[in-house]
Amino acid sequence: MCSSFPLEIKIRYVEGLTIGNKLIRKNVFVTVSTIDQIHARNQISTQLCNDDGETNPTWNEKLITTIPTDTKFILLDVRQKTTSKEKSIAVAKVPMSDFVHAYTPENYVHFLSYRLRDSHGEPNGIINFCVNIKGLSGHRYDHRNKPSEIHGCSYDTRNFNDVVVGVPVGWSNTWPR
Secondary structure, three states: OOOEEEEEEEEEEEEOOEEOOEEOOOOEEEEEEEEOOOOEEEEEEOOOEOOOOOOOOEEEEEEEEEEEOOOOEEEEEEEEEOOOOEEEEEEEEEEHHHOOOOOOOOOOEEEEEEEEEOOOOOEEEEEEEEEEEOOOOOOOOOHHHOOOOOOOOOOOOOOOOOOOOOOOOOHHHHOOO
16 A cells, blocks of 8 residues: 555636625635644645636646545635735535545546535535546555544434434634634
8 A cells, every 4th residue: 555645636616705795706726735633734726816807716727746645634725815915715625535435546537516614614605626546546545544424423222203403513623723
């Protein structure tokens, strides 16, 4: 088994990206990071999108990086650059298990669309991208590294007819700071 493999990710475009109620279409870029058990690493970025402002931010930019086999997620962070700073607008946390399977064919391209979330966990647009795994032929991806399932309550053989209302937790803990 290899300890790392090349990943080619092509950021295509973002749609419906807003700050407040205003659509954002200029001075936007995407940062791609890999996340293992604890840390974000291998950060790469697209070029700044300075389109005419009439369409959704579009890059069609190919980014290539080498990622370790213990990577659990890819973090896509859509950021805006102003004259004085850059700030995160929305993120998508993509599990590796969504596009790396037990025997993923070499050069197989996955076309994916993910809902972006703002810092409060609210929906904020959709990011469209492609992922191509290179150099994994003959190597089995270690599924022990895939995100484990989280169960809200255990199964019981008794019959319960009550309704349970839950609130998702943990989003604020995953937001990059």
